[in-house]
Amino acid sequence: MNRLFAINLHGGMKLGLKNMETLNAMLGTPTQHFKCIHVAGTNGKGSVVYKIAKSLEKEGLRVGLYTSPHISSFRERIQINGQLIDESSVVAGLSRIFEEIDKSKIPATFFEITTALALKYFADQKVDYVVLETGLGGRLDATNIVTPVLSIITSISLEHTEYLGSTLEAIAKEKGGIIKPYVPIFIGPRVPLKVIQEIAQEKNSPLEQIQGSFQGFNEENNAIAQKALEYLKISSSSICAGLAKRPPCRLELVRDNPPVILDVGHNPDGLIHLFKALKNKYPQQELRIVLGLSKNKDIESCLDILKKYGSAFHLVEAANGRGLEVEKLAEKAKQHHLENIFIHKNISQGIQLALEAALQEKQVLVICGTFFIMAEARACLGIQEPRDAQDFNERILNNS
Template identity: 30%
Template sequence: MITGLDHYKDKWGVQSDASIQPGLEAMESALAELRNPHHGLPFIYIAGTNGKGSTAAFVSSILMAHGKRVGNFFSPAIEDIHDQIQIDRLPVAAADFDQAMEQLATVKTPLTDFELLTVLAFLIFKDKKPDFIIIEAGMGGRFDSTNVIDPLIAIITSISKEHTVFLGDTIKEIAWHKAGIIKQDKPVVIGPLPELAFEQVDAIAKEKNAPVSKVLEAYKGPLKLKGKHQKINASLAWTATEQVLGRFFEEQKAVSGLAQAAISFRFEEVFPQVIFDGAHNEASIDALVKTVQENYPNQKIHIVMGLIQGKDYLSILKSLENIAARFTFINFEDERAMSAQILFSENISKIKTIQNDYDILPVYEDIEVTIVTGSLYLLSILKQQNYEMFRLYKNR
């Protein structure tokens, strides 16, 4: 579900399918009808199991610190469709969506919702003409609707098991999908990958004559985003922007940009002692656990969570048990949401409850820290439902 898309579809009489249909044929056909608005645009392309959004934020901040105008296509939404397409980290206006939808209304090729959104992004970026455009792959890479672009550089942040129904059950298969974003003769920057994943990515890069930069060392400068994994993401962004900017890259501007980078729902304190973090698979949950242990070593931790169906929830719960004093599982409104009862029913040796509303739970600042995690859709709902409380805290 792409929150807010139906408003524009209804307004302009555009039809699209909510299902997931990997493949590029429909995208290529629709874009051809629109005279290929994506051709010749200055893309930076990011794929990976975890770290795409944070790395995109770091790349954006470095480029903006160099005085560049930057477009971003994020996936999925933080709150709704408007924050998925941004210029200089600000959501584009409703008028820009209307202008692009007016053009899309002429397209005869049937599209899925995400394909429709991707075409919208290309049309908006074609009109806005930013100096650089950072694109996140939605799922996998090779057959993702975004993979019709010819980027200046590709970044693969991490590879672990995810979306196994579509991408396969093995790390090697998943790596094959991620490595599909590598283009002929174009550089690729990669983070620390499992050995089998690296072998697959490296082999495909060699086939494409694509120079590989392997980033293993964590960035040592100041960051707003917390966690050791964010230091690796910052190094990925540094390496990629250094290659893109060439002789115009300035280290001090890069340091300044990285220090200012922020992104919602990445260990974000939205209220005193309430942290929102969009970890939703085993690898990102492990990173979250380590970050909690680093930042709150002697406090009780209350885990509030809800998940989308298809996640390895048993592994996720097992990891979170290492830090949690208690759990609250939330039923939330999304057609793909996992019932909180499923999570509640598992054999967890902690206090656990189910909640069916979105009121922020009581927080005793000196007693426990509440970590709200799991589905980004849940985090978005909670933020919207408690917006005024969060706004007052942020502006205090």
């Protein structure tokens, strides 16, 4: 883990499949040993892979789930039927991978190594299915060495434009890179159809877009996951059980008095859906917001949205170097005319003060933004779960 962490700190990011194809071959082509469902999208993909995995698990199948980034423990990324990969398997798997990397001088990145670890572990554990979430984009993402039984694109909005393109169509084309010849592709209602249609026709891949107007993200994610599960001929009872599940930090209620919600909405589209859902759930209560954002986000648009919903703002900063400095965030917040702004250098201190104020004012406390404030937030709130002594999340870029 120390070596992986060093690569994380200094190795940078690289889009492309050459390293992964080499690693996959050297590890005995683990991608050939399970059925795979491959999911991309700007928002919703983490929830959709989770719901699909839980439905398949309910059906009595052995299901690997690969997601990123993690919240409190690196091991969250690699799960089988809800059980995190154990520490000894992480150590053994990384040792084997680093042996191959050293032997063949492969300049693998943190995400490539982690993806290879997951694929090899799932193959060794003889899973029936792997539900695989892309990291960034799709076409050149490290996960895109699989040939799945089904591909899904959940939604498209403007994010990571410096890597994926500056228009919805350009981003859709990058994410459409996960489409494989003759493999069915399901897309959400907010994915540009024409771009994906062209790719699907070129690959002879059956395409279906989920139709409808949905009240919020959860309903939309449920419709996408349900369509995929019905295609896989999963029983309706297993589908219902899986759709009822949500991953941590997605509109997650962790306390009742005052109500405390955790959500990793960190871009304009995610925040709009988050606050619409909250206003529907708590129409009469004010929202007090604890917020931390990453440097590479559309900060201006996020603040415009937050201004419409929050009555007070406690600004915090992720400690891993990815977060926007709290002073800069406060300066921008003032420029956007947010009121009742509190600046906290310490996340736990900020949450404690926000909790006290929300209780006194009978408000709902919403802790939102980057994944990278959530581990400390959950610890502060007394949530018991596996937690790493140091932050192993990507230091350069991912979907956070």
